Structure formats: structure tokens, C-alpha cells
Amino acid sequence: MKPFNVLLSMVLLAGPAAGFGAPPGNVSPLPGAAMRKVVLEKAATGYRWKIVQAPIPVLGESEVLVRVHAVSLNRGDLVRLERDSDEDRTGKVPVTDAAGEVVAVGSRVKGVHKGERVTNTYFKNWVDGPFSHERLDHVPGWTADGVLADYIVLASTDAIPIPDGLTYEEASTLPTAGLTAWNAVAGRHELHAGDVVLVQGTGGVSTFALQFAVAAGARVIVTSSSDDKLARARALGARDGINYKAQPDWAKSVLQLTQGHGADLVVDVGGKATLAQSVDSLADGGTLSVVGGLTGYDGDISAWGLLKKAATAQTIFVGSRADYLRMLAFMTSHRLHPLIERVFPLNDYEEALKLMATGQFTGKIVLDLN
Numbered sequence: 001m002k003p004f005n006v007l008l009s010m011v012l013l014a015g016p017a018a019g020f021g022a023p024p025g026n027v028s029p030l031p032g033a034a035m036r037k038v039v040l041e042k043a044a045t046g047y048r049w050k051i052v053q054a055p056i057p058v059l060g061e062s063e064v065l066v067r068v069h070a071v072s073l074n075r076g077d078l079v080r081l082e083r084d085s086d087e088d089r090t091g092k093v094p095v096t097d098a099a100g101e102v103v104a105v106g107s108r109v110k111g112v113h114k115g116e117r118v119t120n121t122y123f124k125n126w127v128d129g130p131f132s133h134e135r136l137d138h139v140p141g142w143t144a145d146g147v148l149a150d151y152i153v154l155a156s157t158d159a160i161p162i163p164d165g166l167t168y169e170e171a172s173t174l175p176t177a178g179l180t181a182w183n184a185v186a187g188r189h190e191l192h193a194g195d196v197v198l199v200q201g202t203g204g205v206s207t208f209a210l211q212f213a214v215a216a217g218a219r220v221i222v223t224s225s226s227d228d229k230l231a232r233a234r235a236l237g238a239r240d241g242i243n244y245k246a247q248p249d250w251a252k253s254v255l256q257l258t259q260g261h262g263a264d265l266v267v268d269v270g271g272k273a274t275l276a277q278s279v280d281s282l283a284d285g286g287t288l289s290v291v292g293g294l295t296g297y298d299g300d301i302s303a304w305g306l307l308k309k310a311a312t313a314q315t316i317f318v319g320s321r322a323d324y325l326r327m328l329a330f331m332t333s334h335r336l337h338p339l340i341e342r343v344f345p346l347n348d349y350e351e352a353l354k355l356m357a358t359g360q361f362t363g364k365i366v367l368d369l370n
Contacts, residue, residue, distance in 0.1 A: 036369075037149030038349070040092045046083040049094065049148075049349055057153045061106040064159050066118060066152050068100040069168035070343075073356050073365045074176050074204065075292075076142065081353075095367075096122060096140050098147035099162060099171035109156045117162040120147055120154055121321055122175050127157055128322035150369060160324050163332050173204065173338040173364040174327070176318060181208030182327040184267045184289035184316045186216060191265065193217030198254055198263035198281055199238075200270050202229040202362045205291055207339045209267045210236055215334040218265075221257060223250055232362050236339065251280035258283075262309075267291055272299030279305035279313075288313040339363030 037054045040047040059065045077094055099119045105112060112118070124138040140146045162171040184205070185191060197213040198221045199206050206222070213220045214237035221240045222233040230241030240257050244250045255262055262283035268274055269292035278288055279302050286309060288301070301313055319327075330336075341361035344352040346369050356365055 035150035036346070037093055038095070038346075040080070040089045040094060042090055043081075047081045047089055049081075049353070051346070051349075054149070056151045059104055059106055059153060061108045063106045063153045063155055064102050064109060064112050064118075065104040066098070066100040066120075066154055066159070067103045068098045068147060068150060068152055068369050070099050070172040070369060071095045071148055071367050072097045072169075072172040072177070072204075073352060073367070075356070076176075078353065078357055080141070093145040093148055094141050095146040095148035096142065097172050097175040097177075098152060099168040099174075100152070102159065103151075106156070112156045112159050116159075117168070117171070118154070118159040119162060119171050119175055120152070121158045121160060121324060122179065122318040123320070124158055125155055126320045128320050131317060131320075148367070157321060160321065160328070163328055165332075165335075166337065169340060169343050169366045169368065170338045172366055173208075173340065174324075177204030177364060178208050178338065179319045179324050179327055180291055180316055181205045181267070182212060182330070183319045183323055184291050185209050185212040185265065186330070187319060187323050187326065188314055188316060189265055189287050189289065191216045191218060194219065195264040196221065196258050196261060196283065198223070198266045198278075199233075200266075200268060200274060200278075202226075202233055203269070203359075204364045205269055206267065207233075207236070207363045210238055211336055211339070212330070213265075214238070215330070215336060221254060221263065229362055249277075251277040254281040262286060265289065271297055275299040275301050276305075279311070282306075282309050282311045284309045284311070286311045290315045340366055342366070343368050 033056050034053045035056050036051055038049045038051055041050045074096060080094055102112060102114055102116045102118055105114055123135045126135055138144050195218045197218045199209045200223050202224055210220050210233060220238045222230060222238045223242045223244045224230050225245045227243055233241055242250045242253045247253045263281045264283050264286050266278045266281055266288050268278045268290050271292060306313060341363050343366045346367050349367060352365055352367055355361055
């Protein structure tokens with residue numbers, strides 16, 4: 001295989017018909033040049049990923065073209081590989097979160113510039129204000145094509161500037177896990193120094209929640225099935241760890257650790273199997289942030305369990321552009337960096353997905369597209 005600079009010279013000399021690579025950096029790709037993208041194809045028991053060649057997308061007048069440098073994986077990427085409905089996902093582009101460099105801007109774009117480093121938003125065109133369920137029709141990697149390609153087109157409102165000091169790999173972890181954790185901990189809840197925050201697990205959302213809570217001065221308790229993961233959580237600032245395999249009635253452990261006070265905030269990522277104990281863990285006047293459903297989304301939340309503590313339950317579904325910018329300001333002021341377990345080259349995506357499926361990681365898993 002020829003080095004990339006040789007291939008680039010071939011493209012520049014031969015013109016669009018020869019282009020199957022595109023110039024890096026701040027140079028706009030040639031019209032008609034091709035790129036790599038990943039699509040879903042049917043497999044024996046569901047779907048799998050496949051790298052294909054495709055034309056670089058056409059830029060609209062209110063859009064920006066981004067050269068993707070890194071994407072991060074989420075549990076939803078595994079779910080999309082399951083054949084759980086009659087929907088045909090063949091040809092769909094997976095993955096929700098990307099970070100890259102703007103290489104071209106449309107004629108009507110303001111506020112986003114060529115050469116700027118950006119990430120995408122989870123929901124398209126949710127600038128601010130309340131959530132609307134219609135936004136679910138346009139989620140990259142879920143109800144719309146995702147971002148796992150060398151180049152993607154974003155509406156200018158969906159391009160978020162990457163703060164100085166964050167790498168592309170780090171920034172790629174923010175659109176889903178980072179923003180979800182932010183709204184679960186601080187964006188939809190008034191957190192005070194000294195509050196007790198209970199975080200379940202050490203995956204992407206949970207690790208971000210731990211970091212945000214510690215930075216805000218909270219006392220953090222983490223649950224996990226692994227003592228090694230609990231040790232990593234303590235290294236990030238968690239005060240206490242509970243191994244829920246050794247202590248299956250972990251709500252009582254939370255009360256014991258806090259001398260009967262309980263958790264002022266519980267970030268629940270487990271869903272069906274954890275909601276009851278999450279409610280039992282709450283302090284009087286506490287808040288339950290329902291984030292995920294690792295064990296299912298049809299669990300019950302005890303009305304009496306909340307009433308007798310004058311507690312509140314809230315659901316978190318990522319967030320808006322305005323939420324994203326507030327999170328970035330907080331991260332910058334506290335010099336926070338996402339925790340990445342491992343970065344894989346794009347060609348090793350199968351290995352990355354296998355690691356994701358095992359759950360034997362802390363923080364985030366990233367693919368490098370360079």
C-alpha cells in the first residue's frame with residue numbers, strides 16, 4: 001500500500017476520477033473524491049460493520065464539512081447490531097459521537113470557521129429550550145445516518161467547538177456520555193459541595209458523572225462488580241466503593257457509609273434491576289437521575305419510596321447545544337479530561353466492539369480515523 005502523501009499526489013494530479021483519499025488538515029477535499037465510511041450489513045444473527053468507499057458528502061449552504069479524526073463508542077452501537085425488529089438497517093452508518101476539523105463551510109454559515117476543531121451534537125438542531133420528542137427522528141447513528149466516516153456534514157448549529165487542551169480522542173467522548181452525565185449531575189440538578197452522590201458503574205456516563213461530582217466538591221460513592229474498577233474510581237476522586245456482588249443489598253451499604261443520611265443524588269444507569277435500590281438509597285429531599293437501562297427500561301419507581309423522602313425523580317436524555325456549552329465551560333474551568341480506556345485504529349473496529357461488549361473497561365472506547 002502506497003504512503004498517504006503519494007496517494008494524495010496521485011489524486012491532485014489525476015483529478016476527481018482518481019480520488020479515493022482526501023487531503024488532510026485545512027485543505028478542502030476535491031469534488032468527487034471518495035472516503036471511507038462504515039455501514040451496517042446483515043449477518044447471521046443481526047448486523048455487522050463493513051468499511052466501504054463512498055463519495056464525500058455534498059455541503060449545503062448552512063452546513064459545514066468535517067474531517068473526522070476520532071469517534072467514541074456507546075452501548076447503543078452494540079444494540080444497533082441486534083436484529084430486534086423488522087427494520088432493515090442495511091447500509092446505515094453507525095455511531096453517534098465524532099470529533100474532527102472543519103475543512104469547508106457553506107456560504108450562509110456564521111460562527112463556524114474553516115480549520116476549527118469541533119464535535120457534533122447528539123440531537124440535531126436542538127439549540128436550547130425544552131426537549132421535543134420529534135428530535136428522536138434525527139439522531140445520528142440511530143434514526144439517521146451516523147458519523148463513522150472520514151467526512152461528515154453538520155448543520156452549523158450542530159457543530160460544537162472543542163476547547164483547547166482536549167485531543168480529538170477526548171473530545172469524541174463528549175456528545176453522548178459526557179453531556180448525559182453533565183445533565184444528570186449538574187445541568188438539571190443543583191449540586192452543593194459536600195452532597196453525597198451515588199454513581200452506578202464505571203462506564204462512560206458513570207465515569208463522567210464521577211468526575212463532574214468530584215469537581216463540584218461532592219462526596220462520591222461508586223458501585224461496581226469489580227474491585228479493580230472501584231480502585232480506579234477512587235483514583236478519580238471517589239470517596240467510597242461498593243462491590244454489589246459482595247454486597248447485593250447495596251442500598252443499605254450506602255446508608256451505612258453515610259450514617260443514615262443516604263445519597264443526595266443517585267445517577268441510575270442500570271434501569272429495571274437497580275431502580276428500587278436507587279430509591280432506597282436516596283436521602284430526604286434527594287434526586288434520582290434516571291439515565292439508562294442496562295437491564296431494561298421497564299422498571300418500577302416506587303411512588304411511596306419517593307414520597308416518604310420528599311424526593312424527586314428526573315429523566316435525562318442527553319441535552320441541547322446550550323447544555324453542551326455549559327458543560328464545556330465547567331470542564332475548562334476545572335481542567336477535566338475524559339477517561340479513555342483504549343484507542344483503536346479504525347481497521348480494528350471488531351476488537352473495539354468486542355471490548356465494548358465485555359464491559360471490562362473503565363471510561364470510554366475510541367476509534368482513531370487518522
